[in-house]
Amino acid sequence: MFQTRTRVNTRTELNVYAQFSATTDSTTGSSPKRSKRYKALVSLVIAVLLAGAGSIAPSQSTYAAGEKKPFPQQVSYPGIIKPNHVTQNAMNQSVTQYYDYWKGKYLKNDLSSLSGGYYVKGEITGNPGGFAALGSSEGQGYGMVITVLMAGHDPNAQTIYNGLFKTARAYKSSNNPNLMGWVVADNKNAQGHYSSATDGDLDIAYSLILAHEQWGSDGSINYLQEAKQMITNGIKASNVTSNNRLNLGDWDAKNALNTRPSDWMLSHLRAFYDVTQDPVWIQLIDNLYSVYNDFSNAYSPTTGLISDFVVNNPPKPAPEWYLDEFKETNIYYYNASRVPLRIVMDYAMYGDPRSKAISDKLTGWIKGKTNNTPSKIKNGYKLNGTEVGDYATAVFVSPFISAATADSGNQAWVNAGWDWMKNKKEDYFSDSYNLLNMLYISGNWWKPGSADQPALPNLALNAAAVASSIEGISFEADRAIDGNLQSRWASSEGSDPQWIYVDLGTVKALGSVRLHWEEAYAVKFKIQVSNDGSNWTDAYTETNGSGGVQEIPLNNVSARYVKMFGTERGTPYGYSLYEFEVYPPN
Template sequence: MDLTRTKALPIRHGKPKVLKMLLALALLLPAGFGIPAQTSYAAGISKPFPQQVDYPGMIKPSHVTQNAMNKSVSDYYDYWKATYLKHDLSSLPGGYYVKGDITGDPEGFKALGSSEGQGYGMIITVLMAGHDPNAQNIYNGLFKTARAYKSSGNPHLMGWVVADSPKAQGHFGSATDGDLDIAYSLILAHQQWGSDGAVNYLDEARTMINDGIKVSYVTTNNRLNLGDWDAKDALNTRPSDWMLSHFRAFYEVTGDAGWIQVIDNLYSVYDQFTAAYSPTTGLVSDFVVGNPPKPAPEWYLDEFKETNQYYYNASRFPLRVVMDYAFYGDPRGKAAADKITGWIKTKANGSPANIKNGYNLKGTAIGDYATAVFVAPFISAGTADSANQAWINAGWDWMKNKREDYFSDTYNLLNLLFITGNWWVPEGQAEQPIINLALNKPAVSSSIEGSGFEADKAFDGNLMSRWASNEGSDPEWIYVDLGSVQSISGVTLKWEAAYAKQYKIQVSTDSSGTPVQWTDVNSTTDGNGGVDEIDFSPHNARYVRMLGSERGTPYGYSLYEFEVYGTSSP
């Protein structure tokens, strides 16, 4: 079973007036993430611009050369940097910020920027290192500001407003999207420059993810709330925060499979929402509330009237969802991108210039002009299918020279980086790398739910696949053949929602090819799902089995991954 704005409205966040040991291996990236040969590398930079990655299954503009696209991006960055990147804070010398208007109450301060802009700027700066020789200094200055302007609710997060006053530092609550981008940028920064300098980017990322984002934003129902002022059981969420590929990077650096559960749940929320409210368009509203999910009402949280429509928050979603397909190959990301693209191409009669700045969920325009924060994500979504080549070419021509305001220009630049392959994928950075002896080894199970849920899916290193047994039966089991006798001392079970309440871990050294004699090495009677990391005294084993005797749900047993750890052959 599968449990599975007006013309100058640039930013939407306001504090509402109402108010673990890492054992996981990194996810395997799809084949084809080769980096082109570089004639030279700037000192200390591992991925200098341009990287010009060709994402598997994706297309780029075909009527211009890669060099021309790179030049357009670097020119746009130079313009963006000169226009919006500032370091004039008298209250924080050396602190950089991205200057942009806000909506919401600045509570007596003169707002200069936001955590949202800070996150965007930090991602952009990392990706442009190599073109910009000062990129790391700028990045560190942006990070300095993010840390100084900590949230009033959780000090591991950033307050949503930047203002030139020491009293603004620690005064404001947070906004989810800014912190997600900031934490993700720290992972990129570690990949780009390493973490042995003035800032330990990887440690900062892990702390922010584990002690900030996970603690304050991930709800008990595996959604994302709106800020650290929001409830942990909240059912309100903002689709512009559904940064699915970010969450895979969070998983890779923390080993916390809970991030995969968040991804799965958000895809489920999207499917439920669109089936009920936008089956033709695939659009989502600026805010989604309730269970089952539905559009928020107008004027939700006093933000603006169109909070129930596809407006200046939701306009960012197509980029976020297509990135999950481009970077990690999730077909759900492609399905969403294809539906949205199919609708908007028809609606705009094949011309990106005809896109409007707002639609209701059925696809009727509520806006009256084209702006990049709407156009650019629709073009990015189209890169998931070669049938959209003319659309991508026309969109590129529209985007590359568009100059508007902070919000549109900044999001336009992020899309330009993605479309040209200059937004690269950070590699996994798990601490204490330990060999998963079961990875890609033969497996056998007592049953399978159906095609696509075979035993080997629990040993493929891919948290987008899983083994599932028949529903409603006990006992059930799954075992792996390590190929030879190994000394093992632990397993990690990454359960899907259908988990075992009572189970045993057993080992066998039978040489017959079909193990008969099993030895218990661990027994659990109070399993509650999630990730079970089980250590035991070293045992020799060729076969390792999970024997489930009592289900924790009415369904069956289901594992995303069954990992086996040890040190050497006996």
């Protein structure tokens, strides 16, 4: 009687309702006006189907109000691969399940000394100076980035984010109030007591840029203003050295050569440049690449590994027990394990070939070391690749999977790594960093644009739209141009070609098209334009689409009509777009 898919989502529910309605009409002759008994029966059928499908979640999250980039964004980065043995929808579900677990275990708002203050509960290394440490600025940074990226899935994300920011500001550094002290403790006297740690502040400042783009800055917190203040008067003033390196905190010297490679968050630094237009950030990026390459050429030419701390010029590994933190400060250990994610994101989001070169070197070495088995990665290596660790933990494994996304030859490795990491649950440090890697690998860590640039208008919003076919009721063409990422156009299933076009009303200059694909995406399609709706010209051709959110540049094009013409499906279904957006030139 029913022909439903194994992937149960809002599409299936509507299909069931429509097919059940049609079957009832033809077999019983009932009127279109449904009785309460009939509606109850339909609800029962849907519930049974959903229960039979197990715990499969809807393909699209329920959004809270106000998000401009609600989860899932599922971006496809140029030159970057994703796991291809699972659907995008399944990856999104794995991320939301892991976030819900992480939030329940580590995200807390029980500070008696700071009402409304949130923090990420986790262990610290180092001496908390007489206070009982609950967390750190490092964890605060992780939590703020994670929360803003999960907004849309979590309807309380902005409240939580603002609470995390409240804690970051209350626990300000004793040296520079624009930075955060490195320890969170439930005591008023701990607020303003500690100096800073560079990594936490970099993530916090970066998260403020994301928050500005997610919610805007006209609410109770001016996220953009706070970001600029922290970037310039905090990080630049205290952490960027005269040698174009990053020191370890605002307690450290401005001419220091000692630096922590896990602080080299290159895509963060590019975002800092975008919002400040200060060339110091580009100079810093260039020098950090030089330091990395000089270090690797001298100490890890076959592995590409880097030590937890780097000192001197020319750069070399710090000695053992550096800063009395732990013995292994001279090798690839629990600080440096985070580096591959920080490096590869500069290639994914900004296309820097230096990032890809480092990522490829690391990936080639670790795949050979483990015989292409991610679960054989160990928690510690000497710079020559000798194992010093004895088990696999996510903070070591997941960044190596992220680095491998920079080359399509690593597909099997990325697939195996995703399967390993998505259910790995350990402790605050590994779990938090694992979730950050999951957000990146699934395409749900989106690139912030220039936060000073006014948003371009979506020319297609609420215009007229026409499609070659529709799957059924509630999947009409105009669902793709209504500005609602919970509704969508879907074509009939199982046939090519299919298309949808939008009528902009008059001929307009075009700058780009943005396609928000549902799970039913196009591998091959064209963007075509026309001035009369009859004669079409190819403006863009895609031959290897992978779904997600696709940004398509249109150069020197003017048209009244814009069409997505799909010629090869990426799934057995049809073609489906949450939104078909058209933008003018910048």
